Amino acid sequence: MADLTLLYQTLAKPLTQVSLASVLLVLILASYFILSFTELSLLRKTYNACNEYGKFAYSCFLKPHTGDGSGGQQAALESFYKTQASIYDATRSRLLQGREDMLALVAAQVRHRVETGKIEHKPIWVDIGGGTGWNIEQMQEQVDVPNFFHAVYLVDLSTSLCDVARERFRRLGWHNVHVVCQDARAFRLSDYETGADGSKAQFSIGKSVYDEQSGETIGADLLTMSYSLSMIPEFHSAIDSVTHLLGADGVVGVVDFYVQNQVEFQSRNYMGGAIDRHCMWISRVFWRTWFELDRVNLESARRDYIEYKFGTILSTNRRCHLVGFRIPYYIFVGCAKDSSTSLQQLAALDASVTESPFISALDLHSESANKPRRDSTQERHSKAFESAVVNLAASLPLPSAYYQNNKTRIYYDETLQKHRQFNDEYIYAFTWEDSRTDSRLLKINSDDVILAITSAGDNILSYALEGPKRIHAVDLNPSQNHLLELKVAAYRSLEYQDFWKLFGEGKHPDFHNLLMKRLSPHLSSQAFDFWLHNGAPAFSKGLYFTGGSRHAIQLVQWLGKLLGIRQDMLRLASAQTLAEQRDIWFKRVRRVLLSRLLAYFVIGSERFLWKALGVPSEQRAMIEEDFKKQAGQEPITAREGGEVSGVKSGQAIWNYGVQTLDPVIEQTLIGEDNHYYLVCLLGHYTPRSHPTYLAPRSHARLSSSTSPLTNLRIHTDELSEVFARMQRASLTIAVLMDSMDWFTPGSEAAPQQVKAVNAALKMGGRVLLRSAGVSPWYVKVFEAEGFSAKRVAVRGLATPCTDRVNMYASTWICTKVGEC
Ligand SMILES: C[S@@+](CC[C@H](N)C(=O)[O-])C[C@H]1O[C@@H](n2cnc3c(N)ncnc32)[C@H](O)[C@@H]1O
Known part of the structure; x- marks a missing residue:
């Protein structure tokens, strides 16, 4: 009461009244000026927007949706949509994200x-709960709706939204689009379409329209x-009916x-990836409660049931960013679950994975499925096959x-820690082994069955160009395989x-569109999801500035800028002669890139070696070991000379760097x-200098209908696991890169892997490997397990440059000469 009296007294004062009147006058004048300088159309637009969002807010948050009291869903829907049918499209564009995708x-x-001829007729599209038909009009961005589709059915229970549709x-003049105002559960395509034989199916209440036994031929594409x-x-x-x-x-x-x-989905192996699927508890509670206001x-059961009823082709989890909020939504693309898949079909699919006697079965699937099998005791199955069998048994x-x-x-099971340890990041954005040397050493022919480490996939593609019978690319890091998959999908599309x-x-400025429209039909769900999350930023800042190897490239570029040799680096990348190149290197660039400080404190650190260069501690130990031996016998390097006092890790790494880089520049x-090295200096390739797989003729070959890429299988697992499940004596070549360096000397794991390699290789089959060591300890293991080992290249004074990368001290070919 006292407050009110005080307010009244204040207002009664003439000074207050004059002040208030002045504020009001200023407001009126300001509005007058703003309105007179604003175009009428803008005013109308603002008024309309306020009106639309006012109606939207009223319908969504204030108006009760009780319907007509009958309890029916249609009445409830109408009470929600009737007042906002005309403004539905305008108010949903920012809320209902992911529809275009x-x-x-x-x-x-x-x-x-x-x-590809799988659908031989003009497709039929049924849009369930299609609302105002916005999606159907939007589809014109993808295909010419009136001509591409035989018929489009929009099924929706809201009469006011159907009217808008x-x-x-009518306005668009699309005569093949039919609006059906009906409950989704009652919609039957056969009421509108005839079957393949031209007749309409007869239905009776209580009988499933699409009875599998009845041989129904009408179905939406x-x-x-x-x-x-x-x-x-x-x-x-509703989902049963839609199925x-x-x-x-x-x-x-x-x-x-x-x-x-995540507790709800963690044991499922058929979801096709789970990046960002888990929602925090607060998000779960808040959004459920919030959306319940609007019925x-x-x-989660809804999404789960969809995934149970259909096979997953692609699946992704996204967040709708709206005024500072992040609302979780998902996109699912699926197909018929096909309950008729038999073990026989699975085994045929599995054949090319394990090189089993069914070997040619995958591509000639149906033909081979009828042939009698060979001795079934010889058959091996992949983990993929075993998981599929478990799923089949459990429906x-x-x-x-x-x-x-x-x-x-x-x-592969992406939930395993051995895959998750890589945190959805690849280490190598480009392959760091010289494919030309591989080609010279291996002389791949059409009978070869190759197993090789994926890395960035560049060398896998080079092998494919030589047309081998089959290539198995293996990597434990799923993202390395996602990178190879992207390249393969790009050839295909x-x-x-x-x-x-x-x-x-x-x-690429338009990566998102390429992914959605062109690449997606050729990618696995996991690879698609990975690239949807990581692709647009990667291809905007530059692919070669991503992954673990970006640390090395960034360091080179950063040092170049900081120490004023960036221009010299660019000159190095465009030098016309070796003499010019040597001059720039020794006079300008070398003192920075091969600075001892850098080697001792950055490159030589365990963390940098592993994260940026993929050098594990075991490999670093080999480098140190060789350095120790060299230091005792000869000067550190041909060029620098000098005595070595004490064997410090940084010195060993520096010396290794010198032995790698100097000969490359020289030769x-x-x-x-x-x-x-060009990609390290520039962050991209040039039309003059690039990997073989990037040449126009390689693209022509690998994108053709007879592309050798049909013979590629990509495994995500440890090498030893894949070797162990290969049919005996089925491979002719195994390319192990430097992976043997990663084993701990004397551990059981190395001989086990060598035994598995021996078992999987044909007699005379070859293993190509590179090592940071001049004489790696495991060569003896190969010799003990039925191989003859030959060092085909070694870095030394006689041959300082073994190949264009020159990163490894030695290269070996171990040939299988006996069983172990
Ligand atoms: C949020 S709107 C989405 C509309 C449209 N698909 C879009 O993306 O803009 C949900 C739609 O589902 C429809 N709907 C809800 N229950 C339905 C049912 N049982 N049968 C058919 N449609 C239904 C509603 O009428 C409404 O049009």
Whole structure:
């Protein structure tokens, strides 16, 4: 009371009244000026926007959605949508994110099926809960809707939204789009379409329309649910009903909000990746409660049931960024689960993974499936096969790898710590072993069955160019295999110009679109998800500035700038003669890159060696060991000379660097013929100097219909695990790079791996390996386990430069001469 009296007294004062009147006057004048200088259209726009969002806020947050009291879903929907049907599209563009991406992904899948003849007719699309038809109009960005589709059915229970949709398609003049105002559970395609034989199916209440036994031939080639699943109360029956709508080779796309805890999905092997799937508890509680106000249900069972009823082709978890909030949503692209998959089919698929007697079965799948098998005791199965069998027995969908358009990438369990340790990052953005030397040493022919470490995949692609019978690329780090998969997908879907931008220049301004529209049908779910999360930033700053190896490239560039030799580095990359190159190196660049301080305190540190150069402590120990021996017998380097006092790690690494880099500069012209160092200096390749796989003729060969890449299988596991599951005597070449250096001397693991290699190799089969050591300790292990070992290159005074990389002290070929 006292407060009110005080307020009244204050207002009664003339000074207060004059002040208030002045403020009001200023406000009126300001509004007058602003309005007179503002265009009428802008005023109208602002008014409309305020009106739209006002209506939206009222309908979503204030208006009760009780319907007409009948308890029916249609009445409740109408009470929600009637007041906002006309402003629905304008108010949902920022909230319902991911719709364009989902449409691009399913369109790419359907297009791929049409192009490869899997879908032989004009496709039929059913959009469940299609609302105002915005998605269907938006699909025009991907395909020409009126001509591409035989028919499009928009099924929605809200009469007011259906009216908006009808008006839209009338305006657009799209006669093949039909708006059906009906509950999704009651929609039957057969009510509108005739079967392949031209007749309409007869249905009776209580009988499943798409009874598998009845040989029903009508099915949608594309089924989409965009933010509608979370609005359907009886979601089990809705999903069951929708499942029956899908044709045998059809594609289903779902985009919707969700919340989920990792405990709910952690043991599943068929989800196709789980980057960002887990939502924090606060996000789970908040968004569920928030959306319940509008009868939108985010419980995880909806998404789970979709994944249970369909096979997963692609799956990803995203966040909708809205006024500082992050609302979780997912995109799912799937296909029929195909409950008829038999063990026989799985075994045939598995054959090319293990080089079993079914070897040629994958590509000639149906033909081979009828042939009698050889001695079944000889058969080996991959872990992928074993997981699939477990899923089949439990009526679960198969792991997503089985639903891909091509079976290049083999299923692996991404939840294992041995894969997760890499934190979704590759170490090598480019391969650091000279493919030309490999080619000279191996002389690959069409009978060769090769197993090689993936790394960045560059050398795998070089081997493929030589047309071997089969290549198995193996890497424990899933992201290295994602990188190879991206290159393979790019051959399969992109023109040379885009291919070069991606991997030659390492930059592409439109990566997101390429991924969605072109690359996605050729990628596994895990690789797609990885590139969706990491691709756009990687290809905007430059591919070769990503991954662990970026630390080395960044260090070189940073030092160049800081110490004023950046221009010299660029001159080094464009030197026309070896003499010019040597001059720039020895006078300018070397003193920085081969500075002892740098070697002792940065490059020589265990962390840098491992994270940037992929050099583990065991390999570093070999370098130190050789240095110790050399120091006792000869000067440290030919050029520097001098005595070595004490064997410090930094000195050993520095010396190793000198022995690597000086001969490279002396003997190879970087700008013309040494892309390995060129990419380190520039961060990209040039049309004159690049890996073989980037040449236009390589692109032509590897993207052709007879591409040797059909014979590529990508394994994500330890080498020893893959060797152990290979059929005996099936491989002719194993390229182990420097991986043997990673074993601890004297450990059991090395002989075990060598035994497994021996068992998998044919007699006369060869192992190519490189080592940081001049005479690595494990050569004796090879000799003890049935191999004859030959050092085919060694760094020394006689041959200071073994190849264009010259990173390894020795190169070996071990030939199998006996069983172990
Ligand atoms: C959030 S809106 C999404 C609309 C549209 N798909 C989009 O992405 O803009 C959800 C739609 O689901 C529809 N819906 C909800 N329950 C349904 C049911 N049982 N049968 C058919 N449609 C339903 C609603 O009428 C509404 O149009």
